[in-house]
Amino acid sequence: MHIVSAYDEDLKFLAGRVAAMGGMAERMIENSISALVHNDAPMAQKVIAADEQLDAAQREIDERALAVIARRQPLADDLREIIGSIRISTDLERVGDLGKNIAKRAISVAMSRQPVKLFRGLQSLSELASAQLKDVLDVYASREVGRLGSVRDRDYEIDAVYTSLFRELLTYMMEDPRNITSCTHLLFCAKNIERMGDHATNIAETIYYVVTAEQLPAERPKQDRSHDVTVEVDD
Amino acid sequence: MSETDTTERTRSALALYATRLSEARWVVAVAVAAILFVAAFSDVSWAHIVIPVLGVVGAAALVPRTSRMRRRREAKAQALLGPLERLSAMRLAAAVPDPLILFDQTGRIAHANQPAQTAFGSVAPGVDVQLRFRSPEMQELVRALLSGNDRPAGVDYAERVPVERHYRVSASSVGAGSGLYVLVFKDQSELRRVDRMRADFIANASHELRTPLASISGFIETLRGPARDDPKARDRFLEIMNNQTGRMARLIDDLLSLSRLEMKSFVNPDERVDICLLVGGVIDSLNQLARDAGVEIVRDIPAEPIEVPGSRDELIQVFENLLENACKYGASGGKVEISVERSGPGPEAGVDVTVRDFGPGIPDEHIPRITERFYRVDVEESRTQKGTGLGLAIVKHILSRHNARLTIRSRIGEGAAFTVHLPG
Numbered sequence A: 001m002h003i004v005s006a007y008d009e010d011l012k013f014l015a016g017r018v019a020a021m022g023g024m025a026e027r028m029i030e031n032s033i034s035a036l037v038h039n040d041a042p043m044a045q046k047v048i049a050a051d052e053q054l055d056a057a058q059r060e061i062d063e064r065a066l067a068v069i070a071r072r073q074p075l076a077d078d079l080r081e082i083i084g085s086i087r088i089s090t091d092l093e094r095v096g097d098l099g100k101n102i103a104k105r106a107i108s109v110a111m112s113r114q115p116v117k118l119f120r121g122l123q124s125l126s127e128l129a130s131a132q133l134k135d136v137l138d139v140y141a142s143r144e145v146g147r148l149g150s151v152r153d154r155d156y157e158i159d160a161v162y163t164s165l166f167r168e169l170l171t172y173m174m175e176d177p178r179n180i181t182s183c184t185h186l187l188f189c190a191k192n193i194e195r196m197g198d199h200a201t202n203i204a205e206t207i208y209y210v211v212t213a214e215q216l217p218a219e220r221p222k223q224d225r226s227h228d229v230t231v232e233v234d235d
Numbered sequence B: 001m002s003e004t005d006t007t008e009r010t011r012s013a014l015a016l017y018a019t020r021l022s023e024a025r026w027v028v029a030v031a032v033a034a035i036l037f038v039a040a041f042s043d044v045s046w047a048h049i050v051i052p053v054l055g056v057v058g059a060a061a062l063v064p065r066t067s068r069m070r071r072r073r074e075a076k077a078q079a080l081l082g083p084l085e086r087l088s089a090m091r092l093a094a095a096v097p098d099p100l101i102l103f104d105q106t107g108r109i110a111h112a113n114q115p116a117q118t119a120f121g122s123v124a125p126g127v128d129v130q131l132r133f134r135s136p137e138m139q140e141l142v143r144a145l146l147s148g149n150d151r152p153a154g155v156d157y158a159e160r161v162p163v164e165r166h167y168r169v170s171a172s173s174v175g176a177g178s179g180l181y182v183l184v185f186k187d188q189s190e191l192r193r194v195d196r197m198r199a200d201f202i203a204n205a206s207h208e209l210r211t212p213l214a215s216i217s218g219f220i221e222t223l224r225g226p227a228r229d230d231p232k233a234r235d236r237f238l239e240i241m242n243n244q245t246g247r248m249a250r251l252i253d254d255l256l257s258l259s260r261l262e263m264k265s266f267v268n269p270d271e272r273v274d275i276c277l278l279v280g281g282v283i284d285s286l287n288q289l290a291r292d293a294g295v296e297i298v299r300d301i302p303a304e305p306i307e308v309p310g311s312r313d314e315l316i317q318v319f320e321n322l323l324e325n326a327c328k329y330g331a332s333g334g335k336v337e338i339s340v341e342r343s344g345p346g347p348e349a350g351v352d353v354t355v356r357d358f359g360p361g362i363p364d365e366h367i368p369r370i371t372e373r374f375y376r377v378d379v380e381e382s383r384t385q386k387g388t389g390l391g392l393a394i395v396k397h398i399l400s401r402h403n404a405r406l407t408i409r410s411r412i413g414e415g416a417a418f419t420v421h422l423p424g
Helices: A007-035 A041-072 A076-111 A116-143 A147-173 A178-214 B001-023 B025-042 B046-062 B068-080 B087-097 B114-120 B138-144 B191-224 B231-263 B275-292 B312-329 B362-367 B379-384 B391-401
Strands: B100-103 B109-110 B153-159 B164-173 B182-189 B272-276 B296-300 B307-309 B337-345 B348-357 B405-411 B416-422
Touching: A007 A041, A007 A076, A007 A116, A007 A178, A007 B138, A007 B362, A041 A076, A076 A178, A116 A147, A116 A178, A147 A178, A147 B362, A178 B391, B001 B025, B025 B046, B046 B114, B087 B100, B087 B109, B100 B114, B109 B114, B114 B379, B114 B391, B138 B153, B164 B191, B182 B405, B231 B391, B275 B312, B275 B337, B275 B348, B312 B337, B312 B391, B312 B416, B362 B405, B391 B405
Parallel strands: B296 B337
Antiparallel strands: B100 B109, B100 B182, B153 B164, B164 B182, B272 B307, B337 B348, B348 B416, B405 B416
């Protein structure tokens, strides 16, 4: 509580806008994957249009946060809260961009119909990523930072699934060169989803810092081993 | 003990007197002023002034403000009010079977009933509703309510983690002037899931049934044409066709059992199950299959029971699937170990059940994905073992309903270990 109630209003506004952005970003992930899997071009257009709202919300948060810093000269936890909202909104805006990119690719992939099995892995990867984002944003609401422990585990899982998916898509491309166009698009989609998971992990770190004023303990196993995946060509 | 009691009592009595005095301060002040006024115009001694003043102050401090008779009258009126007027909002909320959340004008949760806490986890009082329910529709709904739009409204809300659930949310303000608003969540998951199940079933079934169907129709064609008069080929083809129809039947069984699992609404398992007994039963029921595969089952199960909350039938299915897989795909090791042990203490408390085979092992890149539907490490191997590609998907689904965890460790050539961690 502050003596100036408008200050409380400002902080509440920032947290509310961040949560609203989170809701939009979660919806965009869901819709973009559904557009991709169900070959749904109108849905993809909707996702692309929604990204503008997310960008606008981020600009709004930035401006308001700067105004609060200039006017109220916040200290300690208020300052962390405000900086946190700027950082989280940046991450969410990136998640939105990645969702938009998936939606764009959905339209290209739709041109050449692909077998269902190509999408299954992508779907389970996106389920992991949206679960990650949801858990993290729930902690933003409840401030129970103890729940952030599982975030690292899930990040590891997302990276492992991504690496496996990478290998699978490479195999499809080698089986039949006609698959290359759509498999490349799907590969980028998978990469985008994996990046969403990373942004969720960033948000978790920010929240931990905002609440406790300490950094989330730094061990972070890097499991994305797609950089050294090669597929042997057998003749 | 009695000493602290006495000081405690003195302190509370003093506090009571102080409140009475402060409540009556204006009346006391006027009375004292009147006494002083009278004293100023008459010739009386100091004692004659001090005694009435003390009397007034003392009476104000000692005499209770409401008489016993009035209190009794009020209690009687309260009793006459009837049950409805005396009902507290919390009790009413507790009696509602659907998740219900009360929040105040600042958007903070004032109260969430038990079903709401089960369904949404972190909805402690003080949490901002708009932060917890972030979907654009919910944001709009709460904003409309808080800005004074009194009309009751409803939106759809979906929660996808850990288990997919759909709600119809209705919102309205609770009476004029109370400053409270209520959100009621009506679970519509089953309706949604029936729709989804039909769509999924058709998509999956048509895809997975096509292969055996194509092979059967191919053999029928051959039997009608070139192999018409070849009894040897006919027998062989009929055998293959028989295998294929068997596979289709198993596939439909598994798809149905997965769909049934998804259909069931989300309930926290409240039954308590003795894991040792349950795993023992599963081993006994699969002994024949293990013998056929040439596998010896080695058990390491404690004698005393270990109980965890869970659904018996579902957990039996989990361990059956895991053990069956171990016997089928790890048969070359000749041995399957199954162990039950307590884990914990602390947040990890519970029970770990490990099914370990000594077969060829699972390559690293497949491990994160083998619980996906229809994901097969080796399509041919799965076909010959009569696998449907759904066994581990069913396991994973059941475990996520139990808040349990499946850990898979494997090294090529040394076998694989599947560990189920059930929270206690």
